[in-house]
Amino acid sequence: MRVINMRLIKNIGEWFDHRLQLAAPIREAAGHPVPRNASSWFYVFGSAALTVFLLQIVTGILLALIYVPSAGEAWSSLQALNHQVALGWFIRAMHGWGSNFMVAIVLIHMVQVFLFGAHKFPRELTWIIGIFLLLMTLGMAFTGQVLRFDQDAYWGLGIGASIASRVPILGPFVVKLMLGGPIIAGATLSRFFALHVFVIPGLLIAFVSLHLLMVLKLGINEWPMPGRIVKRATYEAEYHTLTKNDGEPFVPYAIWKDLFFAAFIILAVAASAYYFGPFGPTGQPDPTIIQTAPKPDYFFLWLYALLSLLPPSLETPFLLIVPPLVILGLILLPFLSGEGEKSWKRRPIAVVTVLLTAITLGTFTRMAQFTPWSPHMNAWSGDPVPERYIHGTTALERQGALVFQVKQCRNCHSLGDAGGQRGPALDSVAVRLTQDQLIRQVIQGGGNMPAYGNNLSPAETTALVAFLETMHPAGQRPARDAARELVLGNDQMNTPGTQP
Amino acid sequence: MSTTTDTNSPTDASLSRRGFFMKLGILFNGFAALVLAFPVVRFLLASITRGRGDGYLSWVPLGNVSNFPEGETRMATFRNPLVMPTDGKTVDTVCWVRRVAGDQFQVFAINCAHLGCPVRWFAQSGLFMCPCHGGAYYRDGSRASGPPERGLFEYPYKIESGVLTIEAGQLPTPGDPVAGLASEKPTCV
Numbered sequence A: 001m002r003v004i005n006m007r008l009i010k011n012i013g014e015w016f017d018h019r020l021q022l023a024a025p026i027r028e029a030a031g032h033p034v035p036r037n038a039s040s041w042f043y044v045f046g047s048a049a050l051t052v053f054l055l056q057i058v059t060g061i062l063l064a065l066i067y068v069p070s071a072g073e074a075w076s077s078l079q080a081l082n083h084q085v086a087l088g089w090f091i092r093a094m095h096g097w098g099s100n101f102m103v104a105i106v107l108i109h110m111v112q113v114f115l116f117g118a119h120k121f122p123r124e125l126t127w128i129i130g131i132f133l134l135l136m137t138l139g140m141a142f143t144g145q146v147l148r149f150d151q152d153a154y155w156g157l158g159i160g161a162s163i164a165s166r167v168p169i170l171g172p173f174v175v176k177l178m179l180g181g182p183i184i185a186g187a188t189l190s191r192f193f194a195l196h197v198f199v200i201p202g203l204l205i206a207f208v209s210l211h212l213l214m215v216l217k218l219g220i221n222e223w224p225m226p227g228r229i230v231k232r233a234t235y236e237a238e239y240h241t242l243t244k245n246d247g248e249p250f251v252p253y254a255i256w257k258d259l260f261f262a263a264f265i266i267l268a269v270a271a272s273a274y275y276f277g278p279f280g281p282t283g284q285p286d287p288t289i290i291q292t293a294p295k296p297d298y299f300f301l302w303l304y305a306l307l308s309l310l311p312p313s314l315e316t317p318f319l320l321i322v323p324p325l326v327i328l329g330l331i332l333l334p335f336l337s338g339e340g341e342k343s344w345k346r347r348p349i350a351v352v353t354v355l356l357t358a359i360t361l362g363t364f365t366r367m368a369q370f371t372p373w374s375p376h377m378n379a380w381s382g383d384p385v386p387e388r389y390i391h392g393t394t395a396l397e398r399q400g401a402l403v404f405q406v407k408q409c410r411n412c413h414s415l416g417d418a419g420g421q422r423g424p425a426l427d428s429v430a431v432r433l434t435q436d437q438l439i440r441q442v443i444q445g446g447g448n449m450p451a452y453g454n455n456l457s458p459a460e461t462t463a464l465v466a467f468l469e470t471m472h473p474a475g476q477r478p479a480r481d482a483a484r485e486l487v488l489g490n491d492q493m494n495t496p497g498t499q500p
Numbered sequence B: 001m002s003t004t005t006d007t008n009s010p011t012d013a014s015l016s017r018r019g020f021f022m023k024l025g026i027l028f029n030g031f032a033a034l035v036l037a038f039p040v041v042r043f044l045l046a047s048i049t050r051g052r053g054d055g056y057l058s059w060v061p062l063g064n065v066s067n068f069p070e071g072e073t074r075m076a077t078f079r080n081p082l083v084m085p086t087d088g089k090t091v092d093t094v095c096w097v098r099r100v101a102g103d104q105f106q107v108f109a110i111n112c113a114h115l116g117c118p119v120r121w122f123a124q125s126g127l128f129m130c131p132c133h134g135g136a137y138y139r140d141g142s143r144a145s146g147p148p149e150r151g152l153f154e155y156p157y158k159i160e161s162g163v164l165t166i167e168a169g170q171l172p173t174p175g176d177p178v179a180g181l182a183s184e185k186p187t188c189v
Helices: A002-020 A023-031 A041-064 A074-083 A088-115 A124-147 A151-164 A171-179 A186-218 A235-246 A255-276 A298-309 A312-336 A348-370 A395-406 A435-444 A458-469 A482-488 B017-044
Strands: A033-035 A247-249 B058-064 B073-079 B092-101 B104-109 B120-122 B127-129 B136-138 B143-145 B157-160 B163-168
Touching: A033 A235, A041 A088, A041 A186, A041 A255, A074 A088, A088 A124, A088 A255, A088 A298, A088 A348, A124 A151, A124 A186, A124 A298, A124 A312, A151 A171, A171 A186, A235 A247, A298 A312, A298 A348, A395 A458, A435 A458, B058 B073, B073 B163, B092 B163, B104 B157, B104 B163
Parallel strands: none
Antiparallel strands: A033 A247, B058 B163, B073 B092, B092 B104, B120 B127, B127 B136, B136 B143, B157 B163
């Protein structure tokens, strides 16, 4: 009976293969030799990226069963997913966390490939297609954030449009093409839905297939040995000898590590989804509700920080010139360094470049998490003046503290570590500025501070400056203008601490 | 496809009858693609071509002039001139209306001139502040501090039988500040 069953299965298999003729190429792909030293845990990130991509396709299709790509209904369909549909929240969370994992793994894969010299001859095109895959992954992350059609998405589109509009001459057209009309509205969401669900995934599938095909045809990069130099003339013969003498079939010799890591990543995405839950949606995409401070998703936070910190005049040139240059540089990289050392141990500049980029992006991302450049919109009405700053003060000085709060100075200046960080903290401002300098700064502004001359009466200015003059640590005298003392004489100086 | 070195062979595409028909077939498909390209490109660029010659802009009412006290800045909501059935809550847009005196107004876009975030008005300090990157503007819309390179975008306005009307319908951006009128605005209060 068992023999008959086995024979039946074999016959059915042969019937299909006679028509499909896929068994031979599959066997060839599975059995292609890989260098023994390339079977390393460092080589699992490519297959992990593919795993997460497949996971995104599955969870994406599941979400599309409920999600409505209409500006009028997208937000409520996400609420339904979160609260009404069984485990809808979990599928949304898987898709959101899958997106974060995918960007992270693609970046790690890229760094590993670069440090192991895998972009060098003859794998230049594999690298270039990899760059396009990275850009598409980021494109998926951005368009996906738009599909979560909430306040952040709505204003995020405004930011995207404002950046796109700065392209010389074509800017206004690019904006209308991107928004699908003159404003952010129904057509905008539909267009981003088409990009996120059809256009970019289609391109991703095509490019991933090419990327994989080239890995199969050219062979996986061997473990880089310091001193083993890549030369166009000899590399392919050397690689062939290596896989012949010291190679093993990909299945099962190397694939088991990919399999383990793939399962680990899927479980990691699921665990993050379970513990942290889905992303948003935040408030409704209602343009008439402006009490919002829109922020991009994690992987674009560095850009958000950069746009706050660049000098205004440098911003547009930077936005328009640097990204194309970086992309061009990445594409040209394998042509500029297509030969030579592969090992990162002999490529100090490569290592420093990676570290510098990582530290820069990491720092900007960290800064964007607490946005020291943004005014705290409610600090003036919400943050109390620390008691120690009013204790024992005169009526005038207290009036100054009131002016300080009412005129929203607190939105940009902190007292006792509470308040905005846009301007300097004022806890010891009297040590830095004399009375005259304080008055000038308040009335005329400057150094990135607005001028308050038109919005403060002379009495208010006097009170405010009197309060600010008390802002010095106990035992440390406030700044004073020595010349003023000479001109006016000690008697007329009302600054505390100047009396003999 | 198999290639041959024998130029007189009947399979040579450059000479044979079938080779000629293949080229004709490719040409025919090229023609079909060209015919199709016109509607496809026209459709894809529809959002751009419609906008030419201020096609998106029209005059929309903000309410009675009496709703806006002199010397104050108030928020006003208007319905976008072009409405699509799927727009949902995005059919409405807000703006800041400053009644300078009498029939003299300034109507500012809600979008920061830096990157389009919604600016908020603080009457006490007479400043508009942006929550995103910290741009600030004076009450007349001129730049006070922060990353914006210019003042707030302004809508052209007129008063028709006691109703304040603005010319709107397009998201103002640094590269396309609505109708270009905003560059000629007063510089002091």
